[in-house]
Amino acid sequence: MKEVTLKQIAENLGISITTVSKALKDYPDVSKKTKALVKKEAKKLHYKPNVFAVNLRTKESKTVGLIIPEVVHHFFSSVINGIIEQAEKKGYLVIILQSNESYKLEKKQIDLLISKRVDGIMISLANKTVDISHLKRVKELEIPLLMFDKISKMIDCSKVVINDREAAYAATKHLIDTGCKRIAHFRGALLPQNSIDRFLGYKKALEDHGLKYDSSLVYICENVDYNDGINAAKQLLEDHDDVDGIFTITDLAAIGAISVFNEKGIRVPDDISIMGFSNWFVSSAITPSLSTVDQPGYEMGKVAFKQLYKEMKARRKHEDFEPRTIVLETKLIKRNST
Amino acid sequence: MKEVTLKQIAENLGISITTVSKALKDYPDVSKKTKALVKKEAKKLHYKPNVFAVNLRTKESKTVGLIIPEVVHHFFSSVINGIIEQAEKKGYLVIILQSNESYKLEKKQIDLLISKRVDGIMISLANKTVDISHLKRVKELEIPLLMFDKISKMIDCSKVVINDREAAYAATKHLIDTGCKRIAHFRGALLPQNSIDRFLGYKKALEDHGLKYDSSLVYICENVDYNDGINAAKQLLEDHDDVDGIFTITDLAAIGAISVFNEKGIRVPDDISIMGFSNWFVSSAITPSLSTVDQPGYEMGKVAFKQLYKEMKARRKHEDFEPRTIVLETKLIKRNST
DNA sequence: TTGGCAGGCGAAAACGTTTTCGATTATTAT
DNA sequence: ATAATAATCGAAAACGTTTTCGCCTGCCAA
Structure with missing residues (x-):
């Protein structure tokens, strides 16, 4: 039960790997006939591209990292919810890390995400974080960075907050x-x-x-x-x-x-x-x-990912990008304790 | 500002890529002297292996997928907490997906995780899930699978539950x-x-x-x-x-x-x-x-990852693996409502 | 001398994809 | 007829790593 690859399809059809690849991605220099043939064969064999190879070639992982102080927390879990939903829509997956409000862990996790080559990083800072050299490094590596809720004014990047x-x-x-x-x-x-x-x-x-x-x-x-x-x-x-x-x-x-x-x-x-x-x-x-x-957690997550997505897109096209700070509306809720 | 690669180090030192790679991984057929040299140079250049290439070569992503019905939920967020903490310790990252109690989404997400080539999958079933062909497929592909809390008796895999x-x-x-x-x-x-x-x-x-x-x-x-x-x-x-x-x-x-x-x-x-x-x-x-x-959520997450880890390890070594069902203790808590 | 062995190293294949750049043929214009 | 153009395709490089296998050198024993 071998993996199905482009090579496999190419051999079956007696054409080149190049053409198969291009046919599947609807390149204009492949005839309609060949495209149909290739797509049929690909479907028949249940071809799924090998993401590892794609990642290597495109230098993208279609994955973003998320660091929050605490997972078991109504506000943050709402943010997570907003983020992963939006990310999934755009074809991105989310890796979640928890800093436990520790600066040391947060720093380590940033390194981890960098070495995993995520396409972008979203973070809500740990309370104890004052040194921000680890975030500076993210900027230097030109990895799109977004901060939400607990932000630092010392870093120039997109932010989503409430007032x-x-x-x-x-x-x-x-x-x-x-x-x-x-x-x-x-x-x-x-x-x-x-x-x-x-x-x-x-x-x-x-x-x-x-x-x-x-x-x-x-x-x-x-x-x-x-x-x-x-x-x-x-x-x-x-x-x-x-x-x-x-x-x-x-x-x-x-x-x-x-x-x-x-x-x-x-x-x-x-x-x-x-x-x-x-x-x-x-x-x-x-x-x-x-x-x-x-405090609109779900909304914040949603907006945050959308903003990061814009930046990732710009970066892919080598366009420059102007960071934005988005301020979300809060609402006074009157109940029986006042 | 180019990426630092094995090739880079090799050229600087006038030796082969092979030797650099082996030196960094402490292969026995590299002299101590060369090893020291290589490691020094690697540190100097802040060499970090390209995970994309490593993934492609080793066919591993060091990543596991987690599907739960709801993120904003005290029990499940506790489980998440236990899982990501344990995973990080073992060098794994966790991709979290939310099925929203929908069978259709759950199925799609399983496909997503498979195509992302995660090393293992952990899932708590959506309430509406009765058809389990998507999980069967996971088994067929020999991807380590673990179910927790909301499980199906129709699938033979490791499980972590309470009684x-x-x-x-x-x-x-x-x-x-x-x-x-x-x-x-x-x-x-x-x-x-x-x-x-x-x-x-x-x-x-x-x-x-x-x-x-x-x-x-x-x-x-x-x-x-x-x-x-x-x-x-x-x-x-x-x-x-x-x-x-x-x-x-x-x-x-x-x-x-x-x-x-x-x-x-x-x-x-x-x-x-x-x-x-x-x-x-x-x-x-x-x-x-x-x-x-x-209901010990954190504990359940911790135990669940540990068990999955064992299976992933066995799989890597091509050893066979006996699925286990682990039953966690619950505790009666008497307060003022009874 | 020959053979064997160990230590140290590197060439090269392999992983599976994407994309550039030609090459070849078919079509149209002159 | 020739030249120019369009339509199709493929060879090959590249991404960066891991690992197999063989090579070379030097050493020792017979």
């Missing part, structure tokens, strides 16, 4: 609009741009609406998860008794906080309003359902 | 042990083996403990999601007023049900106990926290 600052501003403003006077913020780690921007949006909203910014109302949720939310909420209850609103960097932290308040008999939103971020679909399932900002 | 029947039995028994007398079941679609097995476990547990099985207490949650849980719960409340326990096929459905009961003022677990399945981590975050069965 974290504006979204956080809107979220905080919503709390103010519903009557909150003293609003705390559960923020993320200090480094990531997202975390900074959401914090700045929060701060600006306060200042624009005559509420004084108080740094003692800002709590850091290092891992931005459920337990962080629990701990921050407990700490908050110890530190302050006059807080009537919280804006959290992520739904998970908000849910953690809500569970604390539920337990202690503090009513949400009567005693304290809570605003999440991301619109993780569980937010609508908890009691009370969580007001939040919708 | 759904036993786990469901234990879950139902737990409801019985805590005093439930009339226990409903929110089951999944009719076809999938999982769904059948969990149903059978539920039924058997009833019968073994002197409770009569009543088919009117079984509700079908076609998509096994949050809304299904809501609808089933509402229907249940219309149909029956004496039910004091529910075993749901998945946490999501359980959470949907809980939200209905919360709304209607029906107390969980005082009026009705609820038992989920999967131990989706949100289950511990809701009120009341959900008793459930822990």
Whole structure:
């Protein structure tokens, strides 16, 4: 049971490999008759081109690499979904790697993708990534690169993001609009741009609406998860008794906080309003359902691949390409926690 | 800025390509002196073998394909996590495809993976998959194949599963042990083996403990999601007023049900106990926290890749390989909903 | 001297494709 | 008739690696 190759078909038909190859790709210098013959024989033998040979010859793998901090994460898995769907449509496959928020791993994975000769790389940076020489290298090798969600401003490449600052501003403003006077913020780690921007949006909203910014109302949720939310909420209850609103960097932290308040008999939103971020679909399932900002993960993945695709196409044709930054719309979702 | 190749190194050193290649791979018929020389030069030039050429020559891609019904899903994304981590350790990359529970897509994706010449394929079947000729073809081509979670008994290959029947039995028994007398079941679609097995476990547990099985207490949650849980719960409340326990096929459905009961003022677990399945981590975050069965996704992914790796290794050495079915342990998790 | 052997190296084939550049024939214009 | 043009085809190089097989040199034993 040997593999079917162009050679095989050529021999069967008594013509050259060249002609077979060209016939299958509809080159204009092959007669209709020969084309028909070749295609028939190819179909009969179930001919499938050997991608390894094609790759070698064309220097393309029709594969892109994707590096994200965490796979088990509603937002990122939505992005993955958007990416692989779009990629498949365009005939590309996606290799997924997880940096676990580690800079070292991220760097290693970039090397891995380069050595695998993917046609493009999409990445959402690890929180701990500050050195970006590994990404510079990608640019030097002229491998199309796209960053999404967690990006670095130091790299000139296409980007897909939301306007974290504006979204956080809107979220905080919503709390103010519903009557909150003293609003705390559960923020993320200090480094990531997202975390900074959401914090700045929060701060600006306060200042624009005559509420004084108080740094003692800002709590850091290092891992931005459920337990962080629990701990921050407990700490908050110890530190302050006059807080009537919280804006959290992520739904998970908000849910953690809500569970604390539920337990202690503090009513949400009567005693304290809570605003999440991301619109993780569980937010609508908890009691009370969580007001939040919708962060379009699936859409982001889709747009991101489309943009990368454009760049890969340009590169193939040796055209030059102008990187773009695409900002996606977020949406304020009002539910029962505010 | 040309690519560095073996030829390049050979020319620089005035030796043959053959010797360079062999030196880099520590062949015994190259002198230590030459090896050192070659390695030094290779490092200096940052030589990286061209995988396309290596693939073509060795007929291996060091890549495996993974097909799952849904990426945005706690259990499956955990499996992905386990797989890619383990794969990376062994020098393999993972291409992820999503069947969206569609048989047609699944079939197409298998073809895609075959034509990409992956070294192995891992799959969790779409619910609608009954025809398995596409999987037979994988076997015929002697591509190592592994099925996990949603498997087919008609295919002889390695499998990694949990004992759904036993786990469901234990879950139902737990409801019985805590005093439930009339226990409903929110089951999944009719076809999938999982769904059948969990149903059978539920039924058997009833019968073994002197409770009569009543088919009117079984509700079908076609998509096994949050809304299904809501609808089933509402229907249940219309149909029956004496039910004091529910075993749901998945946490999501359980959470949907809980939200209905919360709304209607029906107390969980005082009026009705609820038992989920999967131990989706949100289950511990809701009120009341959900008793459930822990389904080890990460572990399953890890074990699955390891097993596939063994088969790929055997295949490379042309040894024959005995497929194995590995059954992973589940764990009953008692929380506040029972 | 001859033979055998080991160590070190390289020529060349092979993997299967794509594409350039001629070559050959058939057709048309002059 | 000749020249120019169009239509078809194929030889061969190229992509970069791996691996088989044989060659050469030097050494030792008989």
